[in-house]
Amino acid sequence: MTAKTLYEKIWDNHVVYEEPGKPSLLYIDRHLIHEGTSPQAFSGLRAEGRKVRRPDLTFAVMDHSVPTKDRTLPIIDQDAKAQFDALEKNCKESGVRLFDMNSKNQGIVHIIGPELGITQPGQTIVCGDSHTSTHGAFGTLAFGIGTSEVEHVLATQCLVQGESKTLHILVHGKRPRGVTAKDIILAIIGKIGIGGGTGHVAEYGGQAIRELSMDGRMTVCNMTIEGGARAGMVAPDETTFAYLEGRPFVPRGKEFQEAVERWELLTTDDGAKFDMTVELQAENIAPQVTWGTNPGMVTGVTDRVPDPGSFQNPDDQKATERALHYMGLKAGTPIVDIPVDRVFIGSCTNSRLDDLRAAAHLVAGKHVAKNIKQALIVPGSRGIKAAAEKEGLDKIFSEAGFEWRDAGCSMCIGMNADVLPPHERSASTSNRNFEGRQGRDSRTHLVSPVMAAAAAIAGHFVDVREFDVTHVE
Amino acid sequence: MKPFITHTGLVLPFDRVNVDTDQMVPKQFLKALTREGFGRILFYDWRYLAGEKPNPEFILNFPEYKGASILLTRANFGCGSSREHAPWAIGDYGFRAILAPSYADIFYNNCFKNGILPAILKDSDIDELFKRAEADRSYTLAVDLPNQAITDNQGLTFTFEIAPSRKEVLLKGLDDIGTSLQHVGAIDAYERAHAATATMYAPVDVKNYT
Numbered sequence: 001m002t003a004k005t006l007y008e009k010i011w012d013n014h015v016v017y018e019e020p021g022k023p024s025l026l027y028i029d030r031h032l033i034h035e036g037t038s039p040q041a042f043s044g045l046r047a048e049g050r051k052v053r054r055p056d057l058t059f060a061v062m063d064h065s066v067p068t069k070d071r072t073l074p075i076i077d078q079d080a081k082a083q084f085d086a087l088e089k090n091c092k093e094s095g096v097r098l099f100d101m102n103s104k105n106q107g108i109v110h111i112i113g114p115e116l117g118i119t120q121p122g123q124t125i126v127c128g129d130s131h132t133s134t135h136g137a138f139g140t141l142a143f144g145i146g147t148s149e150v151e152h153v154l155a156t157q158c159l160v161q162g163e164s165k166t167l168h169i170l171v172h173g174k175r176p177r178g179v180t181a182k183d184i185i186l187a188i189i190g191k192i193g194i195g196g197g198t199g200h201v202a203e204y205g206g207q208a209i210r211e212l213s214m215d216g217r218m219t220v221c222n223m224t225i226e227g228g229a230r231a232g233m234v235a236p237d238e239t240t241f242a243y244l245e246g247r248p249f250v251p252r253g254k255e256f257q258e259a260v261e262r263w264e265l266l267t268t269d270d271g272a273k274f275d276m277t278v279e280l281q282a283e284n285i286a287p288q289v290t291w292g293t294n295p296g297m298v299t300g301v302t303d304r305v306p307d308p309g310s311f312q313n314p315d316d317q318k319a320t321e322r323a324l325h326y327m328g329l330k331a332g333t334p335i336v337d338i339p340v341d342r343v344f345i346g347s348c349t350n351s352r353l354d355d356l357r358a359a360a361h362l363v364a365g366k367h368v369a370k371n372i373k374q375a376l377i378v379p380g381s382r383g384i385k386a387a388a389e390k391e392g393l394d395k396i397f398s399e400a401g402f403e404w405r406d407a408g409c410s411m412c413i414g415m416n417a418d419v420l421p422p423h424e425r426s427a428s429t430s431n432r433n434f435e436g437r438q439g440r441d442s443r444t445h446l447v448s449p450v451m452a453a454a455a456a457i458a459g460h461f462v463d464v465r466e467f468d469v470t471h472v473e
Numbered sequence: 474m475k476p477f478i479t480h481t482g483l484v485l486p487f488d489r490v491n492v493d494t495d496q497m498v499p500k501q502f503l504k505a506l507t508r509e510g511f512g513r514i515l516f517y518d519w520r521y522l523a524g525e526k527p528n529p530e531f532i533l534n535f536p537e538y539k540g541a542s543i544l545l546t547r548a549n550f551g552c553g554s555s556r557e558h559a560p561w562a563i564g565d566y567g568f569r570a571i572l573a574p575s576y577a578d579i580f581y582n583n584c585f586k587n588g589i590l591p592a593i594l595k596d597s598d599i600d601e602l603f604k605r606a607e608a609d610r611s612y613t614l615a616v617d618l619p620n621q622a623i624t625d626n627q628g629l630t631f632t633f634e635i636a637p638s639r640k641e642v643l644l645k646g647l648d649d650i651g652t653s654l655q656h657v658g659a660i661d662a663y664e665r666a667h668a669a670t671a672t673m674y675a676p677v678d679v680k681n682y683t
Contacts, residue, residue: 017659079504130555146557148586195549
């Protein structure tokens with residue numbers, strides 16, 4: 001038998017129909033939908049007189065535009081309200097389970113899937129959102145799709161897919177203190193570039209990946225798309241099974257044990273071939289800070305803003321020049337000299353309990369700097385919010401001068417009221433620093449939760465390794 | 474879907490790498506309920522100044538490019554968010570074909586659902602097309618999908634790559650869902666065969682869990 005990669009195993013398990021020279025029809029085990037990219041899919045179905053084939057495998061949540069302040073107040077944004085109403089109506093008519101904004105389980109779609117155990121190893125999962133790659137942390141094949149594909153999955157519970165190439169990303173060695181999953185993935189993107197993984201599905205391995213918690217693995221897989229690969233995966237292991245056991249949508253007792261036996265087979269066989277391999281040494285990774293307008297424009301915190309002339313490729317030179325102009329930065333400026341206006345700890349990348357614990361530990365007994373206009377903590381889900389409050393993290397943050405908010409996508413995408421104003425600079429734990437991402441003309445620096453917390457206290461970027469980071473996961 | 478067979482049109486040379494879909498359709502326009510009317514807001518933050526005044530320095534606002542229908546651009550076009558609003562905006566603006574050395578995967582897929590041809594050309598060919606389009610602002614190209622060829626009126630011909638199945642979708646304007654539903658028997662069979670692992674699909678005590 002030929003040795004197979006994890007990706008190839010999951011792929012083979014899900015082929016419904018294939019013929020030579022054509023993309024396959026692939027079965028989808030879990031379809032996650034949200035208010036932003038689903039209304040046109042439901043209208044499309046309706047126009048053709050089609051029905052949702054498997055409402056029981058479809059899960060809906062409101063996350064992109066939800067307010068993170070008081071939800072008992074009426075929604076002011078009428079366009080957002082129309083989307084919420086449409087999602088509610090579409091779910092009701094088709095029998096799809098909806099976690100609406102008042103559900104105690106509401107949260108960012110990629111946070112609640114794993115948190116509720118909807119996400120399980122070996123599945124195929126799609127969602128009309130590019131950060132669906134997050135779920136790959138459980139050894140699932142998970143990727144983002146467009147609205148037409150959402151409609152296709154609603155109608156058929158399948159997707160037309162061509163096979164991807166495979167990319168093995170190995171992070172050897174032990175992660176230094178103060179270096180987090182976020183720094184690992186930013187360093188990987190810095191190395192391969194934002195188009196480096198295009199056409200590939202990535203599988204992560206190596207000691208530094210194996211030693212990550214599920215929260216950390218989700219951070220890594222989440223930003224896989226920022227390196228161009230649609231999906232990233234980590235083979236499930238004891239860490240995965242321990243995380244899943246007892247979650248609401250996970251089988252119990254004997255059925256759980258049987259499931260674990262199946263999940264244990266989900267590894268890449270010895271001798272299986274990848275189309276491309278990238279290797280990093282964890283010891284060489286420093287806390288990362290992006291300086292430009294895409295996640296590949298990143299460097300270590302002890303470095304300086306690069307000179308456009310230092311790049312060989314003329315396209316890169318032009319892009320760097322443009323990025324520095326947009327970001328209001330001068331080449332050669334030490335990263336630690338860049339002041340910050342607002343801090344955002346949240347998003348599907350970094351808003352899980354591990355992230356909040358590490359940030360809270362760092363800010364406990366300290367206070368955000370005077371020049372910081374706003375420091376937001378937005379838990380990824382109401383479940384995480386409740387768990388954090390039980391541990392008293394909300395009090396630590398509030399006493400340190402942070403605002404403690406309700407769950408949602410918030411300032412990562414700025415579709416609700418949480419927007420970064422023009423020309424202001426953020427230290428943000430989100431995933432994209434594209435022009436205008438957090439608000440028109442806003443300037444985003446992507447960092448880990450502890451780096452964001454440290455920047456809030458110092459008022460500018462600092463090397464978190466100078467803080468007490470014993471608690472950093 | 475409108476089929477794509479051949480198309481001749483004015484080329485707009487858009488010389489940027491890594492153009493992400495956030496730039497094509499910024500977040501505030503993701504709250505729509507329909508697929509229509511996105512052409513007006515394509516590249517909104519680049520294209521308009523305060524008060525929606527056209528930015529005269531942005532290439533889409535140059536009068537000589539009015540009516541351009543072929544977008545010539547650089548590597549990794551359409552990276553970032555999966556929002557299909559991006560190809561909706563590109564199509565609604567009037568672009569029928571994009572010429573670039575590479576595209577982000579999700580954006581590339583989304584183009585085929587909307588009758589837009591994202592042609593992949595060699596880097597050196599893209600460089601040559603930029604040279605010609607920037608020298609002559611009325612530069613037009615003819616795109617021939619059956620022959621996978623691009624020609625100008627000075628005798629230049631380049632070929633481009635496209636998978637045969639993708640080509641067929643555009644040539645015939647196929648509706649993917651309709652095609653897939655022809656295999657409904659195979660879908661039923663797959664679901665029956667996998668009923669053994671039903672616990673993976675039907676959790677026990679979460680009936681009314683919302």
